[in-house]
Amino acid sequence: MKKNEINKIECPVGKALKIIGGKWRLRILNEIGEEKRRFGELKRLIPDISEKMLIQELKTLMEYNLVSKKSYHQIPPKVEYSLTEKGKKVFPVLEQIVIFANVID
Amino acid sequence: MKKNEINKIECPVGKALKIIGGKWRLRILNEIGEEKRRFGELKRLIPDISEKMLIQELKTLMEYNLVSKKSYHQIPPKVEYSLTEKGKKVFPVLEQIVIFANVID
DNA sequence: TTAACTACTTACTAAAAAGTAAGAATTATT
């Protein structure tokens, strides 16, 4: 079996979940949305996340190139997170998830 | 704060993830799709899941009323799992996840 | 009488994910 066939073993759902699965990633992507969000702002928007998880997940999302970061070299520091073009591709997923959430009860 | 406002605290994304989040649920729902699936069939379709997890997650999905089960009282036993009407409401989510999976790399 | 079939169950262990709490960095302000 060739290396570039290995990707095809796994179903697309499994593949996507490796990237946007887990407790926090979709929520973070959702809160960033079309905006530029500061770290502290995201913390407020997702009150139940710990700082550790927020920064850890942001880091991972940046590795996947779904999120980008701009640091202003000020004291106290200021950073802005936003979605990359690739990151914006989750919008339709989020849209459907929100619809699903409203349809269940 | 009134009790029926409590639901509104959490964002819809978080709410949906409680139901369809985790490593296996969307994959199971995806493999059932429009079909009637036997336990052993699902096991084959999702080769990396353990029997324990498969049955545990099926049980949970049934509690959420996304999946229903029909047992034929035969020996050896035969059961069929299928999506309820409510369960079929995840299709648009799955659809977008599959699109997302194909767009990333 | 033994094995095979299918859908589970259970006890136990291991791994992954998440939480907590403290602290570092750096400059302005009091």
Place this chain on the structure above:
DNA sequence: AATAATTCTTACTTTTTAGTAAGTAGTTAA
């Protein structure tokens, strides 16, 4: 000289999730 501001980091613990491996049930076929 102490405090506040903001974005992180680190060590440690707890909780949650998942995996393993063995076993159960009840017929049928070898």
